[in-house]
Amino acid sequence: MAISNIRYGEGVTKEIGMDLQNLGAKRVCLMTDKNLSQLPPVNAVLNSLAKYGINFQMYDNVRVEPTDQSFLDAITFAKKGEFDAYVAVGGGSVMDTCKAANLYSSSPMSDFLDYVNAPIGKGKPVTVPLKPLIAVPTTAGTGSETTGVAIFDFKELKVKTGIASRAIKPTLGIIDPLHTLSMPERIVANSGFDVLCHALESYTALPYNMRSPCPSNPINRPAYQGSNPISDVWALHALRIVAKYLKRAIRNPEDREARANMHLASAFAGIGFGNAGVHLCHGMSYPISGLVKTYKPKDYNVDHSLVPHGLSVVLTSPAVFAFTAQMHPERHLEAAEILGADIRTARIKDAGFILADTLRKFLFDLNVDDGLAAIGYSKADIPALVKGTLPQERVTKLSPRPQTEEDLSALFEASMKLY
Amino acid sequence: MAISNIRYGEGVTKEIGMDLQNLGAKRVCLMTDKNLSQLPPVNAVLNSLAKYGINFQMYDNVRVEPTDQSFLDAITFAKKGEFDAYVAVGGGSVMDTCKAANLYSSSPMSDFLDYVNAPIGKGKPVTVPLKPLIAVPTTAGTGSETTGVAIFDFKELKVKTGIASRAIKPTLGIIDPLHTLSMPERIVANSGFDVLCHALESYTALPYNMRSPCPSNPINRPAYQGSNPISDVWALHALRIVAKYLKRAIRNPEDREARANMHLASAFAGIGFGNAGVHLCHGMSYPISGLVKTYKPKDYNVDHSLVPHGLSVVLTSPAVFAFTAQMHPERHLEAAEILGADIRTARIKDAGFILADTLRKFLFDLNVDDGLAAIGYSKADIPALVKGTLPQERVTKLSPRPQTEEDLSALFEASMKLY
Numbered sequence: 001m002a003i004s005n006i007r008y009g010e011g012v013t014k015e016i017g018m019d020l021q022n023l024g025a026k027r028v029c030l031m032t033d034k035n036l037s038q039l040p041p042v043n044a045v046l047n048s049l050a051k052y053g054i055n056f057q058m059y060d061n062v063r064v065e066p067t068d069q070s071f072l073d074a075i076t077f078a079k080k081g082e083f084d085a086y087v088a089v090g091g092g093s094v095m096d097t098c099k100a101a102n103l104y105s106s107s108p109m110s111d112f113l114d115y116v117n118a119p120i121g122k123g124k125p126v127t128v129p130l131k132p133l134i135a136v137p138t139t140a141g142t143g144s145e146t147t148g149v150a151i152f153d154f155k156e157l158k159v160k161t162g163i164a165s166r167a168i169k170p171t172l173g174i175i176d177p178l179h180t181l182s183m184p185e186r187i188v189a190n191s192g193f194d195v196l197c198h199a200l201e202s203y204t205a206l207p208y209n210m211r212s213p214c215p216s217n218p219i220n221r222p223a224y225q226g227s228n229p230i231s232d233v234w235a236l237h238a239l240r241i242v243a244k245y246l247k248r249a250i251r252n253p254e255d256r257e258a259r260a261n262m263h264l265a266s267a268f269a270g271i272g273f274g275n276a277g278v279h280l281c282h283g284m285s286y287p288i289s290g291l292v293k294t295y296k297p298k299d300y301n302v303d304h305s306l307v308p309h310g311l312s313v314v315l316t317s318p319a320v321f322a323f324t325a326q327m328h329p330e331r332h333l334e335a336a337e338i339l340g341a342d343i344r345t346a347r348i349k350d351a352g353f354i355l356a357d358t359l360r361k362f363l364f365d366l367n368v369d370d371g372l373a374a375i376g377y378s379k380a381d382i383p384a385l386v387k388g389t390l391p392q393e394r395v396t397k398l399s400p401r402p403q404t405e406e407d408l409s410a411l412f413e414a415s416m417k418l419y
Numbered sequence: 420m421a422i423s424n425i426r427y428g429e430g431v432t433k434e435i436g437m438d439l440q441n442l443g444a445k446r447v448c449l450m451t452d453k454n455l456s457q458l459p460p461v462n463a464v465l466n467s468l469a470k471y472g473i474n475f476q477m478y479d480n481v482r483v484e485p486t487d488q489s490f491l492d493a494i495t496f497a498k499k500g501e502f503d504a505y506v507a508v509g510g511g512s513v514m515d516t517c518k519a520a521n522l523y524s525s526s527p528m529s530d531f532l533d534y535v536n537a538p539i540g541k542g543k544p545v546t547v548p549l550k551p552l553i554a555v556p557t558t559a560g561t562g563s564e565t566t567g568v569a570i571f572d573f574k575e576l577k578v579k580t581g582i583a584s585r586a587i588k589p590t591l592g593i594i595d596p597l598h599t600l601s602m603p604e605r606i607v608a609n610s611g612f613d614v615l616c617h618a619l620e621s622y623t624a625l626p627y628n629m630r631s632p633c634p635s636n637p638i639n640r641p642a643y644q645g646s647n648p649i650s651d652v653w654a655l656h657a658l659r660i661v662a663k664y665l666k667r668a669i670r671n672p673e674d675r676e677a678r679a680n681m682h683l684a685s686a687f688a689g690i691g692f693g694n695a696g697v698h699l700c701h702g703m704s705y706p707i708s709g710l711v712k713t714y715k716p717k718d719y720n721v722d723h724s725l726v727p728h729g730l731s732v733v734l735t736s737p738a739v740f741a742f743t744a745q746m747h748p749e750r751h752l753e754a755a756e757i758l759g760a761d762i763r764t765a766r767i768k769d770a771g772f773i774l775a776d777t778l779r780k781f782l783f784d785l786n787v788d789d790g791l792a793a794i795g796y797s798k799a800d801i802p803a804l805v806k807g808t809l810p811q812e813r814v815t816k817l818s819p820r821p822q823t824e825e826d827l828s829a830l831f832e833a834s835m836k837l838y
Contacts, residue, residue, distance in 0.1 A: 007629075008648065008649070009628065015636075015637050018637060022638045024639070141603045209428065217434075217437050217441070218426070218437060218438060219437070227685055228427070229427065230425070230427070230683075230687075233650075233652065233653075233656050233687070237652050264648055264649075268649075268652070
């Protein structure tokens with residue numbers, strides 16, 4: 001169980017120049033994306049770098065929902081720059097790209113596939129020292145500021161995969177809720193759904209002591225270890241915050257209390273899933289994003305089709321938890337209660353249906369697209385979606401209930417329409 | 420907010436030889452105390468070191484409730500040994516001694532007072548790199564495996580003080596609940612009271628954003644930052660476990676569930692107070708321990724008088740929380756409820772009395788000595804106890820309610836007799 005350092009508070013971003021001075025940084029790489037480069041979070045960082053005379057180069061070419069190619073572009077920039085510290089200002093796409101840039105520029109002889117999760121890549125352990133990376137999240141969803149995970153779209157295989165190693169975890173996460181005030185409504189919603197699923201999946205993941213085989217050396221333990229008494233604390237706490245604040249944060253950009261709480265919940269859920277792992281919603285989400293056809297979500301200012309990560313995750317959640325509940329029904333029921341269900345007369349064997357219904361109502365209230373059909377998929381796509389899920393073993397094997405290809409087909413089919 | 424790595428599970432101690440191999444350790448210092456050196460936790464470590472061929476030297480001269488002199492003895496051993504890794508197997512006394520040995524042998528030119536907390540020492544920041552330290556707690560109390568704090572008795576001044584720096588935090592805490600099965604009844608009780616007070620004090624500590632002055636550079640922030648949204652999660656969670664399991668853990672050594680849960684609660688509360696800090700119970704406890712006359716507690720196999728740390732902390736807790744409640748009455752009431760009080764008809768202005776009564780009942784049920792008088796103090800000692808509290812600014816200033824010398828006198832007087 002490893003947890004990053006985080007600093008929390010309105011305005012704490014202004015200290016980042018001092019942090020870099022304290023780290024002795026002489027050549028800093030500031031990563032962000034084109035939209036953010038014009039917005040207050042990046043301005044706050046630039047002001048602090050100027051105030052403390054920090055020498056830096058900015059890379060604002062991060063792709064929203066990054067690909068192997070966009071990772072490689074950032075890595076090339078990082079290798080050329082010979083940086084001694086990194087700052088990532090953005091959502092998961094920026095933070096993940098920056099982790100990859102830091103990793104591969106610190107390990108310049110490695111092939112890209114060396115560190116990519118098996119079975120797609122070689123999943124080699126990271127043994128080189130990395131440079132310090134300070135992450136400044138601007139969304140309330142990914143929790144990437146607390147995790148050792150970097151996710152990208154592998155274009156050739158049309159599938160999302162990633163790199164997972166404690167070594168790429170940021171040195172410091174600066175959680176400044178002021179940054180969430182610039183988030184548009186759908187970005188708040190979709191990133192919030194990611195928090196919701198991080199919490200639900202890590203709380204219901206296969207328990208850490210039921211994983212097998214048990215690695216013979218602790219150094220070979222995966223970053224995702226299964227649910228455990230520590231990640232449970234974070235998952236439940238994050239879920240309670242989501243239940244209380246997500247709707248408010250989406251509906252009212254001026255609701256600072258709600259947005260600040262969701263910003264913290266994102267980090268809390270990150271600490272939880274960063275150790276416990278996620279399972280089927282995330283495993284199935286990668287082909288949902290990777291196989292996107294023409295869907296362009298509202299509020300995302302990008303030039304390519306994309307299914308936002310949080311949306312790709314949450315659309316299967318009712319079906320997934322109806323499927324997994326038989327393994328830990330009491331946990332599923334507890335989650336449903338936290339999300340507002342009245343469980344006083346509930347039967348334990350109905351836990352899955354109750355949580356699924358609660359999630360459907362939650363999503364309906366928030367105007368979420370009506371299932372996979374609403375974002376461009378049909379029954380004919382199911383075999384491809386299943387095929388894209390199979391390589392996601394790293395997470396799917398953490399499902400509390402093992403699943404066959406037929407099970408996955410049924411889960412996708414049940415997720416075509418929600419309401 | 421910085422959190423150590425911890426590993427949890429029955430039997431995980433057997434992996435420690437592999438961990439040391441993974442760290443590339445060639446000369447390991449194993450620290451423990453004379454009693455423990457004959458007991459199963461040390462045996463488990465020795466077996467693993469032998470199995471993996473780890474070269475080590477054992478230092479079993481750690482003093483229970485260490486002093487400046489006992490720290491110096493351990494430091495001398497460490498300097499001579501030129502170790503490249505440390506393993507501490509024991510309670511807070513062992514872990515704290517090992518942290519000091521690691522620190523001063525890594526900074527051989529420093530005077531002992533350089534790193535001791537101001538105003539007693541110079542409180543210099545630690546800038547030298549330390550060796551890896553793996554902590555294996557054998558009590559369920561201190562949480563020292565998760566903190567950057569090392570406490571000792573400064574004999575000359577008859578006062579407890581310590582060293583506080585994130586730099587001395589263990590690299591890894593191995594929380595193996597099997598080790599708590601060898602704890603005698605009073606050690607379970609007293610170390611459990613430490614968990615109780617860590618949780619209560621860190622939850623009621625001055626909030627992080629009300630501390631002043633605010634350091635101009637984040638590197639100068641103290642380890643103890645005041646209560647905050649993250650430490651609150653740990654404090655409340657630990658308090659709930661204490662409420663549920665402490666009595667069971669004390670009364671029945673065979674109650675593995677209770678002892679395992681208290682072992683985890685100790686680490687949880689450690690993560691909470693290690694970031695938020697503690698306040699008056701701890702600040703006042705240092706002279707209570709430091710000025711001990713002839714008290715020899717049951718179940719402690721030592722050749723000197725001592726007031727166990729947990730006991731010295733908990734005896735003032737009813738008076739302290741009756742005093743501090745006016746600043747955060749709702750938090751005090753919430754704590755009382757978690758500890759079993761019926762607060763349905765409680766008035767908020769009675770929060771302090773309610774929590775104090777709840778604590779008195781809790782302690783009475785557990786056969787705790789009836790106040791400071793029962794451990795050898797009288798009214799005549801109060802001026803010396805107050806004088807010994809005044810240098811404990813590092814913690815007393817985290818009290819939510821500022822206190823005068825008269826206030827401290829009144830708190831000691833109110834703690835002479837509890838029932």
